[in-house]
Amino acid sequence: MSDADVVQTPLAAAAPTRVTVVSTTPAARSGARWFWWIAGLSLVNIVLAQSGSDTNFVIGLGITAVSDAIFSSAKAVGFTIDAIALGFFFLMGRLAQRGTLWPFFLGAAVYLLDALIYVMVKEWMPVAFHALALFFILNGAMSLRAALRSAGVR
16 A cells, blocks of 8 residues: 555644633633732732832722731731732632633622722722723623634533
């Protein structure tokens, strides 16, 4: 049997995965990365607050500001709460980058609750930035949902 007798069959295209779908959907990637921005800028806010600065980023978490204020005499407790909050948002970003929808919605719900802290103290600029971040996070979730359906990924 010669090479000419061998029938070449085309390879079946690999089925898309959630990771490939999210990596090819810019709005989904952007929405997932907002969680990392939230965690990162909140970390900067924590460092600034602990160093005595009055400067902070409006997109940071209200819960970290509250925990730092309440537990100013018990810094270990405040830092533990801060670490849990930062870890949560970092994890939501990581899981969302893998093409999973639930982290978008859970993270958005927790961030919405965090915005209520700023509403209670009538700090409207952080509320506006929370709303902006929520818009992009939820836009990312909707884009990912549509892309997953289009690709036939369950």
